[in-house]
Amino acid sequence: MVTKAQQQGTLRPDIDATDISYMQVALASIMEASHDTAPDVYRHHLKVFIDGMRAEGHREPARDDA
Secondary structure (H helix, E strand, C coil), rough: HHHHHHHCEEEECCCCCCHHHHHHHHHHHHHHCCCCCCCHHHHHCCCHHHHHHHHCCCCEEEECCC
């Protein structure tokens, strides 16, 4: 799925399956931590994650692999 999205030009070239897994873990943690006080706050963070993965507007790698 990651490779196909990158080939289509919709996913940043520096994102891999591990990044997606970490985002899922982070989102689950946000949902758990905010469940009682702000149960819909995860929606904002999900949008941020998705926007950050989009290829459009991508300028430089998210991590320094040097």
